[in-house]
Amino acid sequence: MIPRFEYIRVFSLPEAVDVLSRREDAAPLAGGQSLIPMLKLRVASYGVLVDIGRVxxxxxxxxxxxxxxxxxxxxxxxxxxxxxxxxxxxxxxxxxxxxxxxxxxxxxxxxxxxxxxxxxxxxxxxxxxxxxxxxxxxxxxxxxxxxxxxxxxxxxxxxxxxxxRCPPRGAYVKFARRHNDFALTAVAVAAEVKEGHVSWARVAALGAADRPVRLRKVEALLSGVPLTADVIASAAEAAAKEAQPPADFRASAEYRRALLSVAVKRALGRL
Amino acid sequence: MKIALRVNGVLHEVDVEPRKLLVHVLRELGYKSVRVGCDTATCGACTVLMDGRPVKSCNVLAVQADGAEIYTADYSDEVMEKLRDAFKRHHAAQCGFCTSGMLTTAYYLVRRGVKSEEEVVEGLSGVLCRCTGYQNIVNAVKEVAGL
Amino acid sequence: MKYVGRPIPRVEDELILRGKATYVDDVEIPGMLYAGFVRSPYAHARVLKVDFSDVLKTPGVVAAFGPGDGEPFSFAPGGKVRYQGEAVAMVVARDRYVLYDALEKVAVDYEPLPAVLDINDALRPDAPLVDESLGNNVVHDKVYEGGDPDRALKEADVVVEGRFVIQRIIPSAMEPRGVVAAYDGDVLTIWSSTQVPFDVRKEVARALGLPLSRVRAIQPFVGGAFGSKLLVYPEEVWVATAAYRLKAPVKWVATRSEDFKATTHGRALTLEYKVGASRDGRILAVTGTVYADAGAYYWGEGLADTAAQMLPGPYDIRHGRVRAVAVLTNKTPLSAYRGAGRPEATLFIERIMDHVADVLGMDRVEIRRRNLIRQLPYRNVFGITYDTGDYPTAFERGLERLGYRDLKRWADEEAKRGRIIGVGFSVYVEITTFGYETAVLRAERDGSFTLYTALTPHGQGLATALAQVVADELEIPMESIKVYWGDTAYVGDGIGTMGSRSITAGGSAAVLAARRLKQELAKAAEALLGCRPEYREGVFQCGGRSVSIAEMVKAVYRGKAEAQLTVEAIYHAEPTFPFGVHLAVVELDPETGFVKPLLYESYDDVGVVVNPLLAAGQVMGGALQGIAQALYEEAIYDETGNLVTSNLAFYYVPTAAEAPRYEVYFAEEPHPSKHPTGTKGVGEAATIASTPAVIMAVEDAMRRVKPGVRIDKTPITPEDVWRLLR
The missing domain is CATH 3.30.465.10 (Uridine Diphospho-n-acetylenolpyruvylglucosamine Reductase; domain 3)
Structure with a gap:
């Protein structure tokens, strides 16, 4: 059960900002889908919850x-x-x-x-x-x-x-142990391909570091080249090299690295 | 804090502590079909429809739901009765603990006009069932959805 | 036979599908207090001090109980806690939310002790002791032996050795455990999410020194159990004691995170094996040791022993020696989980068969064909007698019906297109049914019948199945029978629903009760009609006259005839042995190691099938639990004894998206048991058979990528698959 807190419902952005900046122990409550479980498990608690859901x-x-x-x-x-x-x-x-x-x-x-x-x-x-x-x-x-x-x-x-901007081409490949689970790793690619050549690509991953990161070496590799199987393979390899994946009970760093490589390959394959 | 909830068409005005979860308020109002099976918003036994969407009522503060239109598995209309009948014939319930969550979620899927078995499976994936292996539930929902 | 054998929808569903079924948390009594427990964050620690001074000052807190409060508050026995989540103190408050604030105000001084978490570590001479009084961590050690295994091993053409590790499973019934107790000054009533209300009653009465007649235990609707609710837990006694002392209704319902630690875990057996075989594939001897990771208290008696004694499975193995060892560790106590020893035995022997087949270069079907028991009844090498069946015929028909060879061919075709499909199967014999069960049947004035059963259904649909068997016995419509269960006020004693025993033990008790009631009524009918009547479809007749049951009952109440209108039957059931062949098809993503179960099929000879709709439900649900054991679920502890998979977000109970398609078949010519119902039980069959079938399927798929790989543990996670394929 959730620890006590003061509940303030706000209806405008200035109101929200006002309360949040005045109260050090305040947190905004939007959908609550991450916050509420943390409160329930008592791994987080706040003096004030500012419900911005109606702003x-x-x-x-x-x-x-x-x-x-x-x-x-x-x-x-x-x-x-x-x-x-x-x-x-x-x-x-x-x-x-x-x-x-x-x-x-x-x-x-x-x-x-x-x-x-x-x-x-x-x-x-x-x-x-x-x-x-x-x-x-x-x-x-x-x-x-x-x-x-x-x-x-x-x-x-x-x-x-x-x-x-909505990218001309994009793909999101996510590997999770169970359908609704958090990702072991996931790769998001946004790109533009003109006349068979990648004019630009932004490649980001989660499960590749302690935070979501861009895979800049992969991006560099893709820039200006045609999206051939060889290019995709070397991009996948570069992703594995570039990543510093975390280890936890879901997966080792080594396995995450391998998955990341596959995710890059498949995401690029879907462009 | 005073809040208003319309549950299965009936208006309730209640005074709640802000930290109180919607699931507990609903249960205290007598809607015992809404059940608590976990503390991480995983199991889905507490699923209700809130303003037309399925939500896990253990993961919503009652104050957030102030003014909302809520439907629980206690509700009865043609679609819900068809679902009950199909669940019975398909033996889609065993221990029954997840069943309310399955029914409310199924009700949403049928009303929305779910189009394929894949959509039924994905639609039900937020409610865990430990007894049935899911096939009978999926088949019951497919039947009512005309798939 | 009118009802038995027909797929009749459940009578229970009316309540369940309208949300009206009452589970323990739905029990409301005015003045209800809420109990909660302070639980150890440490896996192993001395409890130096429990201080309630803050908590007792908290508004809304009514009482607190700790280690100093004497029996039955057996908190921290011996002054220490032995697993994370073990209760240290109990707080009672007026409101659930206030309660959880209050629990944080109980100050407990712990002195952490080194924890032992792995059976290998626990067996070392210098290991920390979970229970000092034992002198080591081995809490049980027994050898089962038959024939001359040493000689058989010596004479064998090949000797195959290995080890197979089965993980800890968290049973995860969708309803966490909970208890409500109320004392009105006259009777102490306990509602509990349990499989064993009779044991709860006995244990509470004993603990409080009350006569059984003043303690009533009620099993309300229970949201699943799977063996995890078949012990009397301390919380049941503690909540009842609090209600008794406070003279107020008290409710405790575990949170999911609490339940994951405070409710017993299952499986967690390891087998080290050495088997001998002849060149032509006959298994001559099976030897080895089954180790149970018993957890902090030895509550799971018999799990390693069942696995040892059933290790030969459906195979004719004449020499054997298997040691069953239970080892204490600083984890949640181990106990039954759907199958309780038989899934482990089956997984072990099926893996052994595959291992031997590989060593001999023999086909996996062929090696089983050569070893299956040919003649029933059969006494296995450890003295267990399998009752009825025709294993060779069922095996061949099963494989045929399930399309094993066609699926293998299809997998070959798919492989040419780059799609990796694995097909696996398993063969099992299991032991079900034990002990007594009670049925009380009453004829009512209107010709309807009330059946009280001591069974404790929690999803199986036994109210429907019992009505079917009794309706057939009495030749009356099912609707004339109302089945009540789960209340010690109805029936004096019984065991409950577990071990796939219900329809066999409790159903047979109900059949016997119906037979006796018919005899009673026949006596009265004879007195009324003046001739010896025949009974047909609710009517006694002879000499051209007839009397209905309703008339009979009324006549008895009016004193015009004499008969017992309520009869009790207590049936003692010997074990019986279902047999079957199951099949699994999986798809492997060789790059990631992900495995997707596509299809699950079963072919079982479970004797008489009372209700194929319900039986198939048991098979499908049981199969997914076994599939989850093979692929998804595992209780993971870190090196300090902290349960990492501490809630349903971290512990992978499968969703609808992970489930395969199922096809369920029952033998066309089943071999009934010798019990009045002819049933053998179906509740655990698929949990037993599915894990080995899936493991074989995964290995089959993996061998398309890398020949010769072998799986020697469950679960086989995507990462495990990926490692093995590298």
């Missing part, structure tokens, strides 16, 4: 040249997205019930090293829009995730939304 400014989803995803967009809302890459990620998150409530912004802010969205957003090169006591900021996704459960968010700040 309308955070609930938008716009598809234009740029895709704009409000922080409160729930995973399921992207299951049938016109952007294929987003669909591919969304359907692999948790189970349908978790996807009903879990939010994209929450996933980013929580920065679970095995969360799906942070790696996917790395591949997309998204811009994280934050709101805080010092106003709004735009943080490149590469600078946003600082470590396991650590982000560039400062006190009183929260994720307001994300912006990125």
């Amino acid at each position: 309308r400014e955070l609930r938008y989803l716009r598809y234009g040249d740029v895709v704009e995803v409000g922080a409160l967009v729930r995973h399921y809302e992207l299951e049938e997205s016109p952007c294929g890459f987003l669909r591919g990620v969304a359907v692999r998150i948790g189970d349908p019930q978790v996807r009903s409530l879990g939010t994209v912004g929450g996933s980013l802010a929580h920065a679970d090293p095995f969360g799906d969205w942070p790696a996917a957003m790395l591949a997309l090169g998204a811009v994280v829009k934050t709101a805080g006591p010092d106003g709004a900021r735009e943080v490149a996704i590469d600078d946003f995730v600082k470590g396991p459960y650590q982000t560039a968010l400062e006190r009183g700040e929260l994720v307001a939304g994300l912006e990125f």
Whole structure:
């Protein structure tokens, strides 16, 4: 059962920022799909939970040249997205019930090293829009995730939304022990292929380090070359070399490394 | 804190401690079909429909659900009765502990117009059953969904 | 026979499908208090001090009990805890949420001790002792022997040695354990999520010095058990004692994380084997040692012994010596999990058969064909007598029916297209049924019948199956029979649902009760009709006159005839032995080591099948549990004795997405047991047969990539597969 906390429901972004910046022991509550289990298991507790679930400014989803995803967009809302890459990620998150409530912004802010969205957003090169006591900021996704459960968010700040372009081509390959489990490893690729040549590719992985990371050597290898079997094979090999996977009860580092290589190969094969 | 929940069409106004989980409030209101089988939002025995989507009510604070429209496995309409009948004929329930979660999830899938066996399986994958091996549940849902 | 053999939907479902079935947490009594336990974070520690001063000041806290409170509060016996999750103290509060705050306020001083977690470590002479009074960690050591194994090994053409390790399983019934107890000053009533209400009653009465007649145990609906609820747990006695002392209703329901540590685990047996065979594939001798990783207390008596005694399986092996050793470790106590010794025996012997076949270069079907027992009854080398069956015929028909050869050919075809399919099968004989069971049957004034059974169904559908067998015996509609279970107020004593014994032991008791009640009523009918009546379909008739059961019962109540309207039958059931062949098909991703179960098929001779719909349900559910043992589940402890797989998010109970397609067959000409029902039991058959079938299928698939690889443990995880294939 959850330890006691003070509950403050806010209806606007400034209100949320105000409470979060005033109260040191406050945490924002969005969908709660990661937070509530931690509270229940008593591995986390907060003096104040600021329920931002009803803040309308955070609930938008716009598809234009740029895709704009409000922080409160729930995973399921992207299951049938016109952007294929987003669909591919969304359907692999948790189970349908978790996807009903879990939010994209929450996933980013929580920065679970095995969360799906942070790696996917790395591949997309998204811009994280934050709101805080010092106003709004735009943080490149590469600078946003600082470590396991650590982000560039400062006190009183929260994720307001994300912006990125839907990649011309993309793929998300995830290996998990059980259907709804966290990934052993997963690889997200966003790319453009013109006249048989990769004009650019962003490749991100989870389970390749203590946090989601870009596989820059893989990206470099792909740049400007045709996506042949040989290129894919050397990209897969480079991924394994570049990774510093963690070990836990789910998998050894060595096995994760091997899986990562396969995930890169298969993701590139699907482009 | 005072909240309002409409459960199976009936409006309840209750005063709850903010830390109280929706599942406990529903159970205290008498909706005992909503069951607690885990503490990590894994088993899905507590699944209810909240504003049209299946959610794990052990993973929602009651205050978050304030104003929500909720349906539990106690609900009765044509689709739910068809599901009950199919579950019975297919022997889709054994110990019965997960059954409410299966029924509410199945109800959502049928209402949404699930299109294939794969969608039924993925749709039910958030509810664990330790007794049946799942095939009879999947078959019952497929039948009601007209698959 | 009208009902037996028909796939009749369950009568239990009306309540379950409307959410109206009452599980223990649904029991509400005004003034309910909530109990919770402070549990050790350490695997092994001295408990120096338990301080309640803070907690007792907390508003809403009613009472706290600790090691100093005397019997029956047996917290930290001998001043120490022996596994992570062992209870140290109990707190009772007015509200569930207040309770969990309060539990954190109990201050416990621990002095951590070195923990022993592995049986090999536990067997070292310098190992930390789990139970100092033993002098070492071996809590049980017994040898089973028959024939002349040493000579047979010496004379064998080949001797094959190996080791097979079976993991710890967390039974994971969907309903965690829980207890409600209430004392009204007259009767102490206990509702418990248990398989053994009669034992709960006996144990609580003994602990509190109450007469059995003033203690009532009720088994409400139980959300699965699988053997993990067949012991009386300390919490049942403690909650009952708290209710008795506080004169208030008290409820405890475990959280899932708590349940994973406080409810017994299963399997965890290792076999070291040495077998001798002739060149033509006959197994001459089986020898070895079965080690049980018994955990912190020896609650799992007989698990290693059952595995040892059933090790020869369905094969005619005339010489054997198997030692059964139980070793204490600082982990949750080991006890029964669906099959309890037989799944392990079957997995061991099936792996041995494959190992020998490999050494001899023999086909896996052929080696079994050459060793199957030909004539029943058969006394195995350790003295267990298998009752009825025709194993060679069932084996051949089973393989045929399941399409083994076609599937192998299909797998060959798929391999040409680069798809790696593995096909495996297993053969088993298992032992079911023991002990007594009780049925009480009452004829009602309107011609309906009330059956009280001492069985304790928790998903099996026994209310339906019992109504079927009794309806057939009484030649009346099933709807005329209402079955009640799970209440010591109905029946004096019984054992409960476990060991695939229910329909055989409890069903036979019900049949006997029906026969006796018919005899009773016939006596009265004779007095009323003046001639010796015949009974047909609820009516006694002779001399052109007839009397219905309803009329008979009314006549007895009016004093016009004499008969017992309630009869009790206590049936003692000897073991019986189901046999079967099961088959598994898996697909292997050789790059990742991932294995997907595609198809699971079964062919069983379980004697009479009372209800094929329910029996198939038992097979499918049991199969997935065994598949999970083969591929997914494992209780993992870290080096300090911390349970890493501490909840359902970390412990891989399969979802619908992992489940295969199933096809369930029962033998066309079954061999009934000698019991009145003719049944042999089906609850555990597939749990027993599935793990070896899946393991053979995985190995078969792997050998398409790397010939000769051998699996010597469960589970075989994707990482294990990947390592073996490298």
